[in-house]
Each structure stands twice: as C-alpha cells, then as structure tokens.
Amino acid sequence: MMEVVSLEQFMAGIEKRNPGEPEFHQAVHEVAATILPYIADKPIYHDMQILERMTEPDRIVSFRVCWEDDDGNVRVNRGWRVQFNNSIGPYKGGCRFHPSVNQSVLKFLGFEQQFKNSLTGLPMGGGKGGANFNPKGKSNNEVMRFCQSFMTELCRHIGPNIDVPAGDIGVGAREIGYMFGQYKRLTNKFEGVLTGKGLEFGGSLIRAEATGYGAVYFLQCMLDRINGSLDGATVAISGSGNVATFAVEKCAQLGAKVLTMSDSSGYIHDPAGIDAGKLEWIKELKNVRRGRISEYAEQFPGATFHAGRPWAVACDYAIPCATQNEIDEGEAKLLVRNGCKGISEGANMPTEVAGINVFQDAGILYGPSKAANAGGVAVSGMEMSQNSVRVSWSEEELQKLLLETMQRIHDRCFRYGEGKGKDGRCDYLLGANIGGFVKIADAMLAYGVQ
Numbered sequence: 257m258m259e260v261v262s263l264e265q266f267m268a269g270i271e272k273r274n275p276g277e278p279e280f281h282q283a284v285h286e287v288a289a290t291i292l293p294y295i296a297d298k299p300i301y302h303d304m305q306i307l308e309r310m311t312e313p314d315r316i317v318s319f320r321v322c323w324e325d326d327d328g329n330v331r332v333n334r335g336w337r338v339q340f341n342n343s344i345g346p347y348k349g350g351c352r353f354h355p356s357v358n359q360s361v362l363k364f365l366g367f368e369q370q371f372k373n374s375l376t377g378l379p380m381g382g383g384k385g386g387a388n389f390n391p392k393g394k395s396n397n398e399v400m401r402f403c404q405s406f407m408t409e410l411c412r413h414i415g416p417n418i419d420v421p422a423g424d425i426g427v428g429a430r431e432i433g434y435m436f437g438q439y440k441r442l443t444n445k446f447e448g449v450l451t452g453k454g455l456e457f458g459g460s461l462i463r464a465e466a467t468g469y470g471a472v473y474f475l476q477c478m479l480d481r482i483n484g485s486l487d488g489a490t491v492a493i494s495g496s497g498n499v500a501t502f503a504v505e506k507c508a509q510l511g512a513k514v515l516t517m518s519d520s521s522g523y524i525h526d527p528a529g530i531d532a533g534k535l536e537w538i539k540e541l542k543n544v545r546r547g548r549i550s551e552y553a554e555q556f557p558g559a560t561f562h563a564g565r566p567w568a569v570a571c572d573y574a575i576p577c578a579t580q581n582e583i584d585e586g587e588a589k590l591l592v593r594n595g596c597k598g599i600s601e602g603a604n605m606p607t608e609v610a611g612i613n614v615f616q617d618a619g620i621l622y623g624p625s626k627a628a629n630a631g632g633v634a635v636s637g638m639e640m641s642q643n644s645v646r647v648s649w650s651e652e653e654l655q656k657l658l659l660e661t662m663q664r665i666h667d668r669c670f671r672y673g674e675g676k677g678k679d680g681r682c683d684y685l686l687g688a689n690i691g692g693f694v695k696i697a698d699a700m701l702a703y704g705v706q
C-alpha cells in the first residue's frame with residue numbers, strides 16, 4: 257500500500273521535480289488541495305499513484321522556430337508542445353504566442369486542460385503549446401512566416417487522432433489559417449488537425465464566440481441556483497481579445513451593463529455601458545486595425561482610460577478574460593468590498609490562490625476557469641466531430657449544444673461541490689477539480705501501469 261501523503265509533502269515533490277516553474281506549481285497546488293482529501297479514503301488511487309502520474313506530462317517537445325523579418329533579419333524563437341494526458345482522447349488544447357510563454361506557463365495550461373476537457377464530457381485529452389513569439393507590431397507577412405516555420409516542426413507531433421491544437425492568446429483566426437495551410441502543404445492531408453479554423457476550410461460556427469459566451473452561461477447557471485439574474489446587473493470584464501469580446505456581447509444580450517474592458521496597457525471605464533454598437537467598433541479596432549483599447553475613450557464621450565487593471569470599478573459581477581494571475585489578493589478584497597457578488601473566470605487561472613481564498617471566505621459565487629471557460633474547447637470538440645463526418649452543424653444547433661454543455665458542466669461541479677463551501681454553499685472549485693479528475697483517473701486505472 258502506498259502511503260497517503262500530505263499536501264505539503266506532495267507539493268515538495270512537485271517543486272523538486274519541476275524547479276523554477278511557479279505557474280505550474282500554482283496550478284497543481286490548486287488541484288491537489290482538493291483532490292488529496294477526496295482520495296484519502298480511496299486507496300486504489302494512491303496505490304496506482306494516479307495524481308502523481310497526472311502531474312507528469314506524457315511528453316514535452318521543444319523546438320527552434322527560425323524565421324525572417326521584413327528587413328531580412330533572421331529571428332529565432334522557441335516553440336513547445338506539452339502533451340499532458342491522452343487517457344480519455346487525443347491531446348487537445350490551444351497554442352499561445354506571447355513573449356511571456358515558457359515551459360512553466362505551458363505546463364500549467366496543459367495540466368489545467370486535462371480537467372477542463374474531462375468536464376466537457378467529450379473525448380479529449382489535455383495538451384497545450386505555443387511560442388515566446390510576440391505577434392504585436394509584426395506585419396501579416398512576418399506572422400505568416402513565423403506560423404509556417406512553427407508548423408513545419410509541429411506537424412510531426414500532431415494529427416486528428418493524436419493531438420489537435422487550437423488558438424489562445426496571440427493565436428486567432430489569422431494564425432490558425434496560416435498554420436493549417438502549412439500543415440496541409442507539408443502533409444498533403446486536409447484533415448481536422450486544428451480547431452478554430454475559418455468557416456471556408458472546416459471551421460465550426462460559434463467557435464469564436466464559445467469561450468466568452470460559455471463563461472457568461474456558467475455565471476448564469478450559478479445565478480439560476482440562487483434566483484439571481486444578470487438582467488440589470490453591472491459587470492467588469494478584463495481583456496479585449498477573443499474571450500473578452502464575446503463575454504461582453506453575451507452580457508449585453510442578457511441585459512447586463514458591462515463597464516470595463518482592458519489590454520496590457522490599461523483599462524477603459526464606460527459608466528454608460530458597452531452596448532452592441534460600441535462592441536462592433538471594438539471588434540473592428542482589435543481584429544482589423546489591431547489597435548489599442550485606449551482608443552475607445554477617445555471615441556466614446558463619457559468613457560475614460562486608466563493604467564492598470566479594472567478591479568477597482570464597483571460591479572455586481574466580474575469576468576476576468578485576459579490572462580493568468582490578473583486578480584491578486586488586494587484586488588479580490590477590493591472587488592468584494594465594492595459589492596461584487598460573483599466571479600466567472602474566462603481566462604485561465606486569472607485569480608491568485610490568495611484571491612480565490614478571499615472570494616471563498618466572502619461566500620460569493622466563484623466559477624473557476626477550468627469549468628467556466630470550457631465552452632471554447634467544447635465547441636472545438638464539436639468542430640472535430642463535424643470534421644470527422646464531413647458535415648457542418650447549424651448555428652442554432654451549436655448554440656443549443658453550447659448552452660446545454662455549460663449547464664452539464666455546472667451540474668457536474670455542483671454534484672461534487674454541493675454543501676462544501678462557506679455556510680453550506682457550493683464549492684465550485686472543489687466540484688470542478690473532482691468532477692474533472694474522476695473520469696481521467698478511472699481511465700488510467702483501466703490501462704494499468706503506464
């Protein structure tokens with residue numbers, strides 16, 4: 257019989273085996289803190305070292321990405337693919353292009369992805385990839401050359417039944433198009449190897465909308481249980497990329513007033529609310545002109561631009577949609593003090609551990625990212641299905657499936673988290689971790705020691 261270890265012993269092992277990887281340690285800590293107590297009386301998981309195995313990626317591929325800029329200079333970046341766990345399906349997870357990308361960030365994202373994909377109920381394992389390339393300020397041709405070079409190596413490691421990458425920070429429709437084109441050219445295969453593709457070449461309707469819409473649906477599901485509503489509520493949102501844009505859109509459709517959006521330079525505060533018309537202007541700003549959110553304050557009277565993050569703005573609900581660790585303990589306290597009643601995480605791991613504790617101690621709704629932002633990967637899974645049978649489902653069908661999927665994810669989290677939070681409330685973090693863990697763990701048990 258293997259000994260049951262304490263959280264401290266478990267984390268000491270993680271830190272020793274993965275030195276200098278703080279984001280990965282943080283993500284594992286958040287999961288282990290809830291899973292270790294859950295499996296304390298389930299010796300089979302200890303004997304088979306399931307949690308230990310889940311924290312060790314199946315493999316990590318790291319490679320040189322060489323490309324030429326518009327001035328003819330040779331540039332060198334580093335690319336990665338972290339294939340974390342394929343126990344319940346092919347590896348699946350996005351690619352991030354951002355200067356802050358390193359192995360720790362991609363391991364945290366790949367680790368989280370296994371649980372998220374499991375929660376969707378679809379047959380997808382967990383993976384993540386990317387490069388420390390900064391697409392900001394690069395010409396279209398430079399981005400194209402980078403994507404082609406990145407895919408030239410990546411194509412050896414992926415496939416529709418092996419590993420199916422998608423977008424993430426810095427990787428949107430443009431980058432997916434360049435990468436899919438290069439894969440097709442190198443392999444002479446037109447197949448569903450990436451998701452988030454253009455509609456002309458195998459993409460799915462509502463994939464772009466899915467993560468942002470899903471995060472709002474998750475909030476709505478939590479609210480439904482306590483007879484709350486988004487109608488007439490104020491919402492603070494961070495980010496102005498793919499996830500943020502569609503979170504704003506869905507909030508506005510449901511009658512909420514969205515007060516803020518942001519990018520890495522600062523945030524805009526619009527007390528009148530960001531409505532559908534203003535959002536169309538933002539989409540054009542970000543996707544066509546590739547401009548900065550500060551321009552919003554010049555365009556719309558009454559709106560102001562500020563340095564920093566938007567969490568000092570009083571709101572009923574907050575939906576962080578930019579990046580990891582964008583809400584620290586102080587900001588979490590500020591949100592609670594200003595009357596915030598719930599958080600739904602569109603970004604991955606946007607709240608530091610101390611911030612999560614603040615939300616949970618205050619007893620407000622807290623929808624963790626691995627559940628709240630799973631709508632994107634769920635529709636990616638639906639894109640894989642459509643590609644496999646060579647059909648395109650209607651928007652109506654997909655909208656219904658997304659809503660049902662988010663409800664199912666909510667219900668799974670509720671099933672495991674009910675009564676485990678402050679004053680008998682639901683602990684959605686615990687529910688999401690256990691709800692995601694069980695399916696993967698049981699598949700791993702079925703495979704024996706490997």
Ligand code: NDP
Pocket residue numbers: 423424425426427428467495496497498499500518519520521577578579580602603604629630632633
């Ligand atoms: P985008 O690249 O489309 O947008 C990212 C937004 O966040 C931009 O406004 C960007 O500002 C801002 N941002 C990025 N890094 C920082 C930073 N370090 N500090 C402040 N602001 C920052 O990415 P997505 O919208 O696709 O992704 C956002 C988050 O959602 C990520 O955590 C991602 O992992 C997560 N996610 C995305 C999914 C998807 O379907 N796309 C699925 C599930 C999760 P700037 O332009 O100045 O860099």
